[in-house]
Amino acid sequence: xxxxxxxxxxxxMEDEDLAAAEAVLRAGHLAPGPRVAAFERAxxxxxxxxxAVAIANCSAALHLAYLAVGVGPGDEVVVPSITFAAxxxxxxxxxxxxxxxxxxxxxxxxxxxxxxxxxxxxRTRVVxxxxxxxxxxxxxxxxxxCDARGIALIEDAAHAPDTDLPGGRKAGTAGAAGCFSFxxxxxxxxxxGGLLCTDDDGVAERVRAARDGALDYRFDDLRAALVHARFxxxxxxxxxxxxxxxxxxxxxxGVDGVIVPYEAEDVARSSCYVMPLVLEDAARRDAxxxxxxxxxxxxxxxxxxxxxxxxxxxxxYGVPSLPVAERVARSQVTVPLFGFMTHEQQDCVIAAxxxxxG
Ligand SMILES: *Cc1c(COP(=O)(O)O)cnc(C)c1O
Numbered sequence: 001x002x003x004x005x006x007x008x009x010x011x012x013m014e015d016e017d018l019a020a021a022e023a024v025l026r027a028g029h030l031a032p033g034p035r036v037a038a039f040e041r042a043x044x045x046x047x048x049x050x051x052a053v054a055i056a057n058c059s060a061a062l063h064l065a066y067l068a069v070g071v072g073p074g075d076e077v078v079v080p081s082i083t084f085a086a087x088x089x090x091x092x093x094x095x096x097x098x099x100x101x102x103x104x105x106x107x108x109x110x111x112x113x114x115x116x117x118x119x120x121x122x123r124t125r126v127v128x129x130x131x132x133x134x135x136x137x138x139x140x141x142x143x144x145x146c147d148a149r150g151i152a153l154i155e156d157a158a159h160a161p162d163t164d165l166p167g168g169r170k171a172g173t174a175g176a177a178g179c180f181s182f183x184x185x186x187x188x189x190x191x192x193g194g195l196l197c198t199d200d201d202g203v204a205e206r207v208r209a210a211r212d213g214a215l216d217y218r219f220d221d222l223r224a225a226l227v228h229a230r231f232x233x234x235x236x237x238x239x240x241x242x243x244x245x246x247x248x249x250x251x252x253x254g255v256d257g258v259i260v261p262y263e264a265e266d267v268a269r270s271s272c273y274v275m276p277l278v279l280e281d282a283a284r285r286d287a288x289x290x291x292x293x294x295x296x297x298x299x300x301x302x303x304x305x306x307x308x309x310x311x312x313x314x315x316x317y318g319v320p321s322l323p324v325a326e327r328v329a330r331s332q333v334t335v336p337l338f339g340f341m342t343h344e345q346q347d348c349v350i351a352a353x354x355x356x357x358g
Contacts, residue, residue, distance in 0.1 A: 005297030006345050008274075009185045010338045020229035024222045032212075035224040040195070042228060046162075047170045047178070049197035051204035054219035055211055058158045058181030058194035062090035064217065065177040065196055066126055068206040069152035071096045075125040080111040081308040081325040083130045087156045088307050096125065100308035102322040103132075106278050107261050109328055110137035117145055126152045131160035131171045133303070134187070134271030135262050139165060139174035152176040159273035161188045162238045171271075172197050177207075182227050187241070187271050188234055190227040193219055237339040241272035244341055248275055251350045257281060257357050275337040276303055279357075282331035288356045289333060296352035301334045 024035060036054050044052035055061045071077060073095030079087045081100040088098035102115040109132040116127055127146050129137035139153065146153045153175025157163070161180055163171035172178025177200070182193030198204050211217045245267050252260050259278040262270070279285050292298040306329035307313060308320055335349050 004299035006299065006336050006348055008299040008301050008334065008336050011184065011189055012340060017226055017229045020225040021222060024225045029221050031220060032218050033221045035221040035228065036219055039224040039228040042231060043195055044197060047173055047197050049173050050199040052195055052197045053204060053207050053211060054224060055194040055196055056217040056219060057183065057192050058179050059086035059090065060217035061179035061194040061196040062086055062156060063093050064207045064210055065154045065179055066090050066094055067210060068203045069126060069176050071125050074123060076121060076123045077126045077128060078116050078119055078124060079128045080130050081306045081322050082109055082132065082304055082328050083156065083307060084158065084304060085307050085310065087128055087130055088313065097317060098313065100320055100322060103324040103328055105324060106259050106327065109261055110135065113138050113141035113145060116142060120149065124151050126154050128154045128156055130156040131163050133276050134159045134163050134273040135266055136163055136165050136171055136269055143174055155179065158186065160271045162234055162271045164269040176200060177203055187238065187273050188227060188230060190223050190230065193223050193227055238271055240339040241337060242267050244337060244346060245272045245275060247343065247346060251346065255350065255354055255357065272337065274303060274334045277333050277335060278328065279331045279333060285331055285333060291356035292352045296348065298349050298352045299336060302332055303334045305329050
């Protein structure tokens, strides 16, 4: 659909964003410099982390995180199957084997600590938790499993730049390192960008060295200035996303055939990156999405296909049975959500969904 009436995601640049970018361009300083350093300090402070290292993107940050905790050939990295492929691909870059774990349930799509425990071996080097749609994964239970065995916990916090974990910490700070994305459709969008946070001086040192040296995963001052300007409004944007998410939940209570993952009380802790739904009847999913698009101009997406079922992984590593992930992959639909979405647009999305399901 070339021009959806209601896009899945929309981005608006404010004058202060343009001014921040213009100042860098006029100064003629495009390389990594003071603006990268200033953004790293601001984001580290926001997270309450000792170190923040700005990186080319989150895929690169995951690669560096696994590298910095010592992942190498023959190691195993336990990852969720319902995630962006980079969570697993970063392990493959290092010659390690991704081991896929199931989601908890249709109401909590994050990685299931009980299933993770069954998949740990003496070759497991890392467990990676991804905070699905911005809702906190079960990091306390995972941390306990990992600490008892000397395994590093890494967080893929691409959806979660402002997610609160139990105990007042921010997502990204529960384990050895947290990885964030500033890709163009993320909560804090700048085009291409990422960041790794850690409290471990050694991890930070190895990540900085690899970023600037062998792997060349640098970030630059232009995007740092832009993301820093946008970061100043992130809390307001997330507050608005939470308000819209709660309103969606109320409206969806009257729609049959739809499961709404997570609970209303989880919303206040989430970055509300997207609005995920699960259809009770997976067989109708494609037709519902097509009807919403063609008849109502409402764009939807899937978050995500199950990575363990991708040909490239299935052929190399076999296909474990992950029933919850498989159900999610076949019946999940993501509907539009962005900070400046209007209530009228939301009402249109719900009406379109209801009509398509009816
Ligand atoms: C977007 C995303 C990534 C990759 O981020 P990039 O900055 O695009 O490399 C990794 N993991 C998850 C869960 C994502 O959504």
